[in-house]
Amino acid sequence: MGELDEGSQILFLQHFTANEAGIRAFVRRLVPLRSDTNDVMQQVAMVLWKKFEQLEVKDDFRKWAFGVARYEALAWSRDKARDRLVLAEDVLVALADESLATEPALSAQRDALDGCLEKLAAEHRRMILDAYSPGVRIQDVASRSQRSVAGFYQWLHRIRLQLLDCVKRNLAVEGVS
Amino acid sequence: MIDPKRLEQIAQYAEGLLGSDGIRDLEAALRNDAELRYTFLEYLNLDAALTASAALPESEGVLPLSTANSRSENAALPRKGIRRSHARYVAAAAVLAMIALGSWIFLSRQSHDANVSSVLVTVLSADDAELEGQSEPLAPGQRLMLAQFRLKKGSLELQIPNDVKLELHGPLAAVFEQPSRLRLAHGELAAEVGERGKGFTVVTDAGEIVDLGTRFGVMARENGSTEVMVFAGEVQVKPSSVKEGQSKWTLTEGDALRIAPNQPPSRLASVSVKEVSAEPTPDGPIVGQVTDNVKAVDFYRFYGVVPGGMTEGASVYTMRSFAKWHPLRGEKFPEELRGADLIQTFHLARQETDLRITVQLNRPAKIYVMLDTRVPVPQWLKKEFIDTGMKLRGGPWDRRPMTRGIPWDADGKIFVTYTVWRREVFQAGPVELGPPQMPGQTTNGAMYGIAVKKL
Known part of the structure; x- marks a missing residue:
């Protein structure tokens, strides 16, 4: 080096x-x-x-x-x-x-995520951040959420789409995207 | 409009769950559809942002606030003493090299109890410390063999095996059940546990505190209750009162919990923190306890009260130990603020619009609120406080959304600038402070800081 x-x-x-x-x-x-x-x-x-x-x-x-x-x-x-x-x-x-x-638009979406996470129910916010925590076992997070692993992946997908929709709507209002 | 099935395929790809056929099918679709490619990029981009958010310290996250009254008493525990011991530790190590093994002092009461273990410890520092059975004053570098012991008064810093340092404050009684397991009958201690010491456990009548690589404090009271606070890293608390259901609590930096033999665990909202840099407070602290209206499940953040602690280099928040108070570049720290009681807030509350913090004053005082200059001034602050014209810096911070737009200074560091507001309160009693931000005007700014000085 x-x-x-x-x-x-x-x-x-x-x-x-x-x-x-x-x-x-x-x-x-x-x-x-x-x-x-x-x-x-x-x-x-x-x-x-x-x-x-x-x-x-x-x-x-x-x-x-x-x-x-x-x-x-x-x-x-x-x-x-x-x-x-x-x-x-x-x-x-x-x-x-x-x-x-498209990095400028994608960067704006990343920055807008915080605001959208705040709009989630506290329990949902905790669960999705748990699922992304370093070293976490998805089986453990699924179990805590009382879902099967497959069901938890489905839930994660729905929440991600919800967040994506939220950041795009917020940026559209701000005239960023 | 993207077919929902395609979106599910992207989700499976992002989780590594898509098989060979699925990959080839998605690949073909991506090759021919620019809109799908952009959606794919957005989805993976969100995945990256969520990974980044989950990796952030909680101070950059969001506060699960619900409003209700919450009351808590103060606990007095050391915080910085162990960290500041490093310089002395180096000196102690030099002394150690000159001490023969024959000079060990055996202080343990003789015991044949299988749950007692003799542990070789090294004194790192001693401040008016008096151990039962030891007539000579304790000195840095001295080696002791401890098992069951009693610190009658003063403070003692010890290095014990496996990279664990303990700061003990008398009166305290304890016994090593194993080299990595200390039973605390009563008294207060702080532990700093290195990588090799993970799993170091403090046991009291109220439960067990298991280190997961951290600095933490424990106070075992004579009434059987125990207070645990985490200054860095994580600990796991296993209350003896809980027999069914959730049996352990994981506390992270800035969390404090009270456990007792016959009561459910509860948040400890206010912790008195001792700082080496603090000014003497011969008349006692001006600030009593600090409480707020947060009542949320699994929420254990505390306010750190540092008597006389407001000075250059003092920690701004209970978390973020690297964010310190500083004067503006090229200026001196304002004399008006120096030596005030410092209240360390938690940065997690920075965007709250419902928060109410109650500061209990022991006597008439001036309350200072340090507000991020980028944040619109909340109505309650405008109404009840005056802008002193003084400014402070808090930091350094790393680059993150909260510090976006703040330029690096000449040293390559990022600082948030705060305006200092003041209110004079002419009688002892509770004073309520409002939320850091107003509804509809939230910005990505820092949480406010608080200091209190006698009138």
């Missing part, structure tokens, strides 16, 4: 921290599982760190970082295609390109 001087390290961290959520969401849109996102992000972060000195205009970090993430996510998918169920490369390329083009 390349060594950055202290000033560059701080600058790197500023840029990376400011963009990490967007890059992570971008990667998630291209890989099958949430846990896959971490694998790809680890590789993305390492490449960005190693090559940061080579980035001449640091203000271009965001565009550059998304390019690296695109490359690494597609490379990861190619690598996994032999033994994992992943989408075909031409579909992933289309998704990656459209994902980059």
Whole structure:
């Protein structure tokens, strides 16, 4: 791993921290599982760190970082295609390109999520956040909600659609989307 | 309009539940349908946002507020003493290297009880501490063998095996049942448990407190009740009073719970926190207890009351230990605020519009409310308080939705700026503070802070 001087390290961290959520969401849109996102992000972060000195205009970090993430996510998918169920490369390329083009709108949707989570009944909010908690076993959350695992997945899907509808309606009212 | 069946297919894909045929079918549909591709991206994007929200500390989440009266007494427990002991610990380690094993002091009462275990501990610091059976003053670096012991007075910081540090406050009586299991008969302690010490357990008559990697405090009262508060990480509490149904409670940072042998567990709303940086308060604290109108199932957040604790570097909230009070960049901390009693609120309440916080004053006082400058000033604040013109910063924060729009400062850090409001109260008694935000005007701002100084 390349060594950055202290000033560059701080600058790197500023840029990376400011963009990490967007890059992570971008990667998630291209890989099958949430846990896959971490694998790809680890590789993305390492490449960005190693090559940061080579980035001449640091203000271009965001565009550059998304390019690296695109490359690494597609490379990861190619690598996994032999033994994992992943989408075909031409579909992933289309998704990656459209994902980059629509990132501002998708970013606004992510930011609007907090407000929509607040509108959920407290119990539903707790359950969905439990289901997404790191390291959670979905069987445990389903059991706490007194649903079968299959029933819980159905419920999760309904809540996600409800949240998606909410963020889009809110952004439409604000004239964002 | 996307076919609901396709949406279900996307959901199954997102959970890793879609088989080979399903993947190929979805793939073909995505290849030919731009609208479906965008819906797919939105769905996975929401999945990413939910993952991020679930990973956030609760202070960035939302408060399950319902309104009703809630009353709680204060508990006095140490908080920061253990954290601040690191520098002393380094010095103690140097001293330790020079101490021969022969200088161990055996203080345990002899016992053949299978539930008593002798444990080698190292004194990290001692403040007027007097252990029963030990006539010489205790000093950092001293090694003791403890089993059943009594701290008659003072405070004692100990390193025990498996990366566990204990801060004990006398009068206290306890016994090590095992090296990782301490029975507390009465008294107060705080524990800081490292990775190797996970599972360290404090037992009282009211139940068991099992560490899950954390800093926490326990006070066992003579009447049999026990108060537990978590300053970092998580603990699991198993009340002895609960025989059926929910048998254990998981408390996270900023939670406090009271358990008693014959009563159901209840929230402890107000905790007195000792800070090393606090100014002396010879006349006693101005703030009594702090309560609110939150009454929700599984809600255990507490307010931290730090007598004399308002100063640069003091924690703003009970959670978020890294968010500290600071003066504006290049300015001095306002003298008017220094040494005031600090009330640490919980950031989780930042967007509430129904919250009511009641501060019990022991004497006439000036109450200060520090409001995020980005938040519209609530009506109650405008009506009852005056804008002092003073400003403070709180932070540093990491980049997250709450801090969106705040630029990095010259040190690469993010701080929220607060306006300081003041109200003079001429008699002791309860004072009610309103919600941090007004209905219809909620913004993604920080929760307000509170300080109280004698009039």
